[in-house]
Amino acid sequence: MLDIKREKTDVLIIGSGGAGLRAAIEARRYGVKVTLVDKVVIGMNNSTRFSGGGIKAALPGILSTAYTSQYDDPREHFREAMIHGEYLNDEALVEIMTFEGPARVLELKGLGVETFDAMYLKVHYPHGSGLVGPLIKTARKMKCALRPGMVITRILVDGGRVVGAAGVDIYRDKMVVFETGAVVIATGGAGETFSRNDTSVNTTGDGYTLALDAGASLRDMEIVQFEPYVQAEPDLPMMDRHESEAEFHGVLRNALDEDFLPKYLPVAKEGQVPFEEQFGMALTDIRERVARSMVSEVAAGRGDNGAVLFDLRQVPADKWQADFASQYTRKVLLRGFDVEKKPVHVMPGAICTLGGIAIDGDCRTDVPGLFAAGEATGGVHGAARLGGDGLLDPIVFGARVGRSAAMAVGDTPRVSQDALEEARAAVAGTLRDAPADLEALASLRDRVKRTMWEQVGILRDGEAITAAIAVLDEMTEQIKATKVRSLRQFKTRLEALNLARVGRVIAGAALRRTESRGAHFRTDFPQRDDGRWLVNQFVRQEGKDLHYTERPIRLRTTELLNQSKFGIEVK
Numbered sequence: 284m285l286d287i288k289r290e291k292t293d294v295l296i297i298g299s300g301g302a303g304l305r306a307a308i309e310a311r312r313y314g315v316k317v318t319l320v321d322k323v324v325i326g327m328n329n330s331t332r333f334s335g336g337g338i339k340a341a342l343p344g345i346l347s348t349a350y351t352s353q354y355d356d357p358r359e360h361f362r363e364a365m366i367h368g369e370y371l372n373d374e375a376l377v378e379i380m381t382f383e384g385p386a387r388v389l390e391l392k393g394l395g396v397e398t399f400d401a402m403y404l405k406v407h408y409p410h411g412s413g414l415v416g417p418l419i420k421t422a423r424k425m426k427c428a429l430r431p432g433m434v435i436t437r438i439l440v441d442g443g444r445v446v447g448a449a450g451v452d453i454y455r456d457k458m459v460v461f462e463t464g465a466v467v468i469a470t471g472g473a474g475e476t477f478s479r480n481d482t483s484v485n486t487t488g489d490g491y492t493l494a495l496d497a498g499a500s501l502r503d504m505e506i507v508q509f510e511p512y513v514q515a516e517p518d519l520p521m522m523d524r525h526e527s528e529a530e531f532h533g534v535l536r537n538a539l540d541e542d543f544l545p546k547y548l549p550v551a552k553e554g555q556v557p558f559e560e561q562f563g564m565a566l567t568d569i570r571e572r573v574a575r576s577m578v579s580e581v582a583a584g585r586g587d588n589g590a591v592l593f594d595l596r597q598v599p600a601d602k603w604q605a606d607f608a609s610q611y612t613r614k615v616l617l618r619g620f621d622v623e624k625k626p627v628h629v630m631p632g633a634i635c636t637l638g639g640i641a642i643d644g645d646c647r648t649d650v651p652g653l654f655a656a657g658e659a660t661g662g663v664h665g666a667a668r669l670g671g672d673g674l675l676d677p678i679v680f681g682a683r684v685g686r687s688a689a690m691a692v693g694d695t696p697r698v699s700q701d702a703l704e705e706a707r708a709a710v711a712g713t714l715r716d717a718p719a720d721l722e723a724l725a726s727l728r729d730r731v732k733r734t735m736w737e738q739v740g741i742l743r744d745g746e747a748i749t750a751a752i753a754v755l756d757e758m759t760e761q762i763k764a765t766k767v768r769s770l771r772q773f774k775t776r777l778e779a780l781n782l783a784r785v786g787r788v789i790a791g792a793a794l795r796r797t798e799s800r801g802a803h804f805r806t807d808f809p810q811r812d813d814g815r816w817l818v819n820q821f822v823r824q825e826g827k828d829l830h831y832t833e834r835p836i837r838l839r840t841t842e843l844l845n846q847s848k849f850g851i852e853v854k
């Protein structure tokens with residue numbers, strides 16, 4: 284019989300990336316009991332830690348402008364984020380992020396983050412450890428209960444409001460039901476849904492399925508951001524090559540040895556000059572466009588083994604020593620590879636999901652007692668994300684959600700015995716005392732990811748997405764039929780299932796949006812269509828079906844520009 288235990292807490296936070304850690308610290312400041320769980324080690328294996336550590340906020344003279352463009356005041360940041368997001372962002376959320384951002388970033392110093400002004404210059408790889416490490420220490424010092432190895436499997440809702448959450452403790456081999464009226468989803472995104480990605484293997488979109496099953500809505504799920512310079516060399520890790528002094532002197536070439544980017548981007552300055560000077564824009568702010576140009580070259584038959592080439596042969600020797608990111612690239616990412624003699628294969632990979640759980644300015648979802656923050660949410664970045672806003676989002680909304688969850692604390696609810704038994708049965712029903720279907724699970728997971736990359740990736744069209752949906756539905760059923768032997772293996776099964784389910788949600792939204800906008804590019808509808816598609820898409824789980832709805836966007840303060848930053852023609 285599977286052991287299951289009740290535990291009480293005031294606030295339960297799921298996920299120990301930037302959003303979860305910041306939320307835990309903030310909630311604790313209100314004197315409530317905080318439990319922060321993560322399905323792996325606390326703070327170690329997530330996007331915040333693996334990030335480049337570039338934060339954007341209007342703090343002129345304080346935040347470094349080395350690789351990410353910065354703004355002189357929050358109004359400029361707000362405007363740019365809206366234009367960049369091609370108006371799919373929620374103005375209220377963007378206002379909060381850009382106007383509260385500077386204060387939240389400055390406050391990091393008091394939380395032990397001494398390097399916030401330029402983590403990528405000051406912190407050795409992974410740069411995000413400069414943020415995560417001190418936040419863990421602070422959370423610990425403030426006596427937040429930290430629970431690694433706790434995979435949350437279900438949010439428990441009774442009478443329309445949250446009463447707790449069920450999880451499997453894979454380190455102690457038992458189940459736990461947390462009794463609490465305030466649950467925060469800070470589970471990050473779903474980059475792992477695509478076979479090419481540079482995120483942690485844990486970004487399996489668990490928060491999206493938890494929210495859907497609890498009755499909350501997701502929004503703008505068709506929007507996925509891809510990082511261009513992800514290694515595609517068979518013997519090198521599939522990792523992102525963070526912006527660095529050396530990399531800015533590299534040139535992307537196709538199999539014909541052509542320097543192809545100038546064909547896709549207006550050139551501000553000719554010659555061997557760093558990226559931003561050459562194209563007049565920071566790479567981090569136009570990666571959607573660079574990624575699309577790379578995939579377009581391969582699709583046109585000018586790729587080399589399904590990738591393009593990043594030529595670093597002309598990088599001046601001193602640039603490899605210029606910063607930690609350059610040194611790391613040379614010594615670790617390119618270990619044993621002679622970049623002076625030959626170019627390295629690169630191809631984009633998913634970095635962030637920009638859609639997610641629908642929240643209001645206080646991080647409340649549609650379900651009372653359920654809150655969310657960070658990459659797990661949608662509405663902050665719209666159709667494309669500015670470089671540096673990916674970290675600002677969890678820092679700002681992590682603090683907000685911590686406060687909101689703490690303010691919602693009342694009498695601890697009681698989870699009914701029936702609900703507890705149901706949560707146990709859902710896990711126990713997947714276990715058997717015989718060899719697990721691990722090989723089948725690995726191959727199903729792989730098929731889901733390949734389907735998403737090949738058919739719902741950077742260049743999408745209706746026919747391919749429709750075919751992908753059929754595959755994803757079939758994969759979902761096949762994964763549901765698998766059995767495992769232990770709770771650790773249950774995590775493997777759950778993640779495969781979540782990837783298939785989230786892939787299906789993304790594909791459904793991508794199929795409906797018959798236009799191109801930001802990171803969403805439909806080759807069969809290559810124009811932005813404001814007449815038809817100035818709408819946000821929402822999705823809920825209704826029984827076995829996904830129910831998509833649309834809500835027209837009414838801009839309060841932003842002027843709608845009839846021009847796209849992404850080389851997409853506006854109808």
Ligand SMILES: Cc1cc2nc3c(=O)[nH]c(=O)nc-3n(C[C@H](O)[C@H](O)[C@H](O)COP(=O)(O)OP(=O)(O)OC[C@H]3O[C@@H](n4cnc5c(N)ncnc54)[C@H](O)[C@@H]3O)c2cc1C
Pocket residue numbers: 297298299300301302303320321322323326327328329330331332333334335336337338339433434435436469470471472481482483485486489490523634635656657658659670671672673674675677
């Ligand atoms: C390689 C890379 C580089 C990046 N560089 C930058 C950058 O320089 N600047 C920038 O602004 N943005 C950057 N981003 C984006 C940014 O880092 C992320 O969007 C942001 O850090 C997400 O933070 P988060 O706290 O929401 O999620 P995460 O940091 O991903 O944390 C989510 C946590 O939830 C846990 N979890 C998930 N499911 C469960 C479950 N069922 N039960 C328990 N725990 C669970 C995970 O294990 C994980 O620890 C980068 C992203 C990547 C991948």
